[in-house]
Amino acid sequence: MIATIGLEGTWEFQLDGDKQGLQVAYDDTIALPGTTSYAGKGKRNHDAHAGSLTDEYEFEGWAWYSKTVELPEELAGSTIMLYLERTRVTTVWINGEAAGTQNSLCAPHVYNVTNQLKQGINTITIRVDNTYYPTKGGHMTSRDTQTNWNGITGRIELQCYGTAYLEEVRTYPNVADRSVTVKAKLVGTREGIINVSAAIANGSNSHTAAGMTYMVSGEEIEFIYPLGTDALLWSEWEPNVYQLRIGLQQGELTTDVHETFVGLREFKTGDGAFTINGAKTFLRGKHDGLIFPLTGFAPTTVEEWLSVLTTAKSYGMNHYRFHTCCPPEAAFEAADRLGIYMEPELPFWGTVTDESYENHNAVEQQYLIEEGYRMLKAFGNHPSFVMMSLGNELWGSKERIDEILSNYKAFDNRPLYTQGSNNFQFVPVILEHEDFYCGVRFSRDRLIRGSYAMCDAPLGHVQVGPQGTLKDYDDAIVPQGAAVKQAGSAAGDGTIQIQYGTETKVVQAEAAEGELVPHVPVVSHEIGQFQTYPDYNEIAKYTGPLKARNFELFKERLEEKGLGHLAHDYHVSSGRLAVASYKEELEAAFRSKRLAGFQLLDLQDFSGQGTALVGMLDAFMESKGLISPEEWRTFCSDAVLLARFPKYNYAAGELFEADIQLRYLRPDALSGFKLSWELRAGEETLASGHAIASAYGSGDFVEIGRIALDMPEVTEMTKTSLNLQIEGTDIRKSYDLWIYPSNIEVDSSGVSVFEELSDEAAAVLEQGGRVVIMPKLDGLQNSIEGTYCVDFWCYPMFRSISESMNKPVPVGTMGLLIEQKHPLLSLFPSEIHSTEPWRQIVENSRSIILDGTDKSLQPIVQTIDNFERNHKLGLVFECRVGAGSLLICAVDAKQAAATLEGRQFLHSLFRYANSEDFSPQAELGLQQVRELLK
Structure with missing residues (x-):
């Protein structure tokens, strides 16, 4: 490239939702780069999506953009490309003449408009269509993440070359001899002179390689450029990036200059681990779905991505897995500079077929394959681009998936490849041409993460115990002893019902006997997913086109139940339990010698799929105040x-x-x-x-x-x-x-203890006595099952999935809110949130639904419900009934007395019930209590 003409700024503009075609005169203008929603164009959307953010100016259809540009005389005769960095399906006209259509979601659209531009004033017209893509687009087009926007983001420019230029420049680092192999295509000539130079472009280190000149000929050229024996290597610890400058010379004239980032690195596998330049590394990965609430689209400047990735790195992350999406080039450049290992993924979440399938999706499949090649060509030179995935939770033809992998590796062997993220779920397989495996289990019971949804049960050890810090996944990865069946529970016709996105589907499950023992590095997929209750103060942060009307709806529901004053405490208490859960989840991964890394879901909140507030950071990558980066790094770092x-x-x-x-x-x-x-x-x-x-x-x-x-x-x-x-x-x-203390005794003498509100219990209360009711748990209809851990992902999504699969619905609660200074807990000191002394107690309990009771009835130990139900849940609460005092504790006393912490809790509870401190203020009638305990 020898010159550029920027096209950013004001464009004439027209919305065409019904696809009627361009009207005679444009009726509006818009600033590009940008999107229709970001510019506030179109009809205002008054909907409120409960399961995601709401796009205030949601638009789908055609949008027309037009701009006049002057081509200077000195550029006449140049080869000129129209470059649109990131967009949807585009059709381009130059001076009214069609220049073609392109539909990549992940790579730039580049049109050769040399023969259509003329010296002087030209009109460029672009129609952008954000409907009927060849594929659904994963998180490239999802309402749950960056929205299905319409527009053009990033660089919009005319790129000018001489009559001869370089195309598809690809660089291959050679660590052993500190050199770079350069491959490219010569266009417009079959010979020329190549001038090459390189220098470190970032960081505190400096190094400049000696310039070199090469005589080249042929359509495809290749040469090796030595950076010098003292050239610096690229890694997560020292991300030394060279700016490589390649000039094409024709006679005395330079007709093209190509600049690219190069990092000397070898990202390989060996002995079940990943290595960088021969040193072992452990992937500490973050899921990313391109969630950027202030714009609704992914940023395209290096500065913005440096901010995001620097935050992630401050929390110990060294790896990004992009869920069914590919970020813009600025993300790769920022990762180059920071030393973060990037794994883009084809925008696909479905079934890969071959001709033997009844519904062979040949058109979509070919599009996705081509999209992968476009991603490799556009971003493959970046040293941070070290891995690539074919999609998320794929099913279908293993042979066809492996064939696609093989072809990609033959085309570009620089990144490592995986068949996809958590493919074939309960019936996983490792394919011949994949370099690493990413999943959650090797069979139904060989689990390699600590938490699961009920529809994917069994649950993980973080959710159900045991206590302590002994758990690792080594035996699950390479089992000892008896053979393990690879298959899950398939139906008689060889099918299995699985979770698929936010729904379910039936897929073919090939049952294989024997152990599936991986011979490639194993990465644990989407670990964590521990939800926190919403922070409603966050609503004010949504000043862009995306509005948190889901948060507003959840807040209204809570206030309707009379619990609005507890929102902040719910957020903090559930968040602190989530922190403890993430700590154990991550440490179990670090304890596992056979595990090569993990991909967290997530460090930040996920705005969609029911609204999954699973992050220590909010959707803006800003702290929720639950844990500092320094403390997080004590269990997530190198x-x-x-x-x-x-x-x-x-x-x-x-x-x-x-x-x-x-x-x-x-x-x-x-x-x-x-x-x-x-x-x-x-x-x-x-x-x-x-x-x-x-x-x-x-x-x-x-x-x-x-x-x-x-x-x-x-x-x-x-x-x-x-x-x-x-x-x-x-x-x-x-x-x-x-x-x-040793020899804790549970002494209930002096207290009337009952299992129900019997006539005898009622008589004691009527006489002004003190009563403790510890009801039989299996008889409590008006209650929620006790569980220690916070809800997985979010209740609305997995409730619906479980119901559709006829599987148990999640409990859906989010830990305890404890009145820690209450005298009942004077001998059982507690935090405001769930801690390990409460685990066995809570797992043998139920929480009574107190909806409709007076606000004065505040449980001493309250279970936090999810934002869909918002039940007022009492684990331990007290009230006056007539002249008497009643304490209700829905804990299995026998089970509690069998544990050290349970005995201490009962000791504290009965001591309180027998003291002058037991003087409830809230009042309930006998019939109300009977209804609660029915």
């Missing part, structure tokens, strides 16, 4: 300390043992480091010690040693913190542990 112990609750004098490990993923050795540890209760140190060990470079899994101590004697329930620190580094970790 150096993670791990303590492995069986439980969190201990009796005084009981032996505590923990094996201390270090998952070390930094390139520099850490020889003879000193680990210091201490067990603290507040400001008091209860025990301490240290150990010496070494880590010899990236990929080390260091067994540091064992901590063993008798828990100190305590006279009351005591929360402690086990703190680990590698001295002189930022590597640290802490775990909460609880110690209980």
Whole structure:
């Protein structure tokens, strides 16, 4: 390219929703780059989508854009391309003459308009259609993410070349000899002179390679450009990027200059792991669906992507998986500069077929295959583009999928390829030509993440226990002992019903006997999905075309139930439980030696699919105030300390043992480091010690040693913190542990305890007595099942899916809101949110639905419901009934008494019920109580 003519600015504009064709005169103008929605064009949308954000100016159809541009005399005779960086289906006319149609969703639209432009004034007309795509488009066009916008974003320009120029310039880094192999096509000539130079373009390091000149000939050219023996390598730790400049010379005249980023790197696989330049790395990935609420489309400037990716990196991320989408080039350039491993994905979520299928989708499939080639050509030079996926949760022909992989690898062997993300779900397979596997299980029970939806049960260990930090996925990845069937529970006709997006579908399930043992690196797919209750203060942040009317609707529902004053506490309490769940989820991944990485869903909230507020960051990639990046990195970074112990609750004098490990993923050795540890209760140190060990470079899994101590004697329930620190580094970790007095006795004497509101219980209340009701759980109709973990993804979506699959509906609750200063808990000190002492108690409980009761009846221990139901749920609550005092606790007393923490809870509860502090203020009638306990 020798010159550009920018086309950004004001364009004449006309909406054509009914596709009638361009009217005689344009009736409006619009600023490009941009979209119709961002510009506020069209009829205002007054809908309120409960399951996603609402586009205030949603438009689908044709939109016409026109602009006049002057072609200067000095550019006459040039080869000229119209470049549209990112758009939908475009049809172009130059001075009224058709120039063609293009339909890539992921790559730029480039039109050769050399023969249609004339010297002087020209009119460029572009029709953009955002309907009837060859494919549904995944998250490139989804309302759930960046919306199905209409417009043109990014660079819009005329690119001018000489009569001879380079096309499809591709660079192949060679780490061994510090060189770059350049391949390209010569257009307009069959010989020329190539002048090449390169210099580091970012960071604190500097290096300039010697310029070189090459005589080339033929249609396809290839040469090797040495960067020098002292050339710098690219990795997550040192993202050294070279700006490579390639000039094509014809005689004395330069007719084309091509600039591209190059990073010297080898991203490979070996021994079940990923390596970068020979050093092991562990993928700490983030899902991304191109959610940008202030615009409704993905940014196209490097500065915007640097901001987003820098935030992700501050939370320990080194990898991005783009769910059924591909970001603009600016994202790859930002990732180049920051050292983030990128995995774009074809915009497809469906079934790959061959001719043997009854509904062979040949047109869509060919489009998607071509889209993959377009992505490789457009972005493949970026060092950050290290992986590629064929789509999300695909089904269909394994042979056809493998054939597509094989063809891509033959065309471009620079990235690593996978058949897709979580393909074939319950019946996974590893194909011949895929380089790594991404999924959630290897059979029904061989799970490699910690949480699942009810429709995909069994649930994960984070959701159902056990307590402690011993869980890893090594045996699930490579099982020991007896053979494991690969297949799930297929029907007699060989089909299986699965979750598919926000719906269900029936697919063919080929049952295979024996173990599926992976021989490629394994990446755990979409881990986490722990939901937090909405923060309604976020509504004010939606100042762009997307409005949080879903949040407004949820807020109205909560207020209608009389619970609006609890919204902030719901958000904080559910969020803190989600933090603890993510910590265990991530640590289980780091504990797994056979796991090569994970892809989190998600670090940020997901705005659609029912509204899934699963992030520590909101949809704007801004903190929710739940955890700092520094604290998050203690369990998600390139150096993670791990303590492995069986439980969190201990009796005084009981032996505590923990094996201390270090998952070390930094390139520099850490020889003879000193680990210091201490067990603290507040400001008091209860025990301490240290150990010496070494880590010899990236990929080390260091067994540091064992901590063993008798828990100190305590006279009351005591929360402690086990703190680990590698001295002189930022590597640290802490775990909460609880110690209980020995020989805790549950003494209910002096208290009238009943299983129901019997006549006897009513008589005690009428006489002004004190009654505790601990009802039989299986008889409580007006209640919700007890569960410890927060809801998975979001209740509305998976309730609907479970119902359609005739499977159990999720419990859908989001942890506890605890009145921690209430005297009932004086001997069972608690946070405002669920913590491990509550796990076994809650899992053997039910929460009573208190809808319609007076606002004064505030449960002492309340279960947080999801934003669809918004039940007022009481686990422990009290009220006056006539002259008496009633305390209701919907916990299985027998099960609670069988555990250390349960006995402590009952001890505290009965002590309170027998004290003067037991003086409820809210009042209910006998009949009301009977209705609640029916």
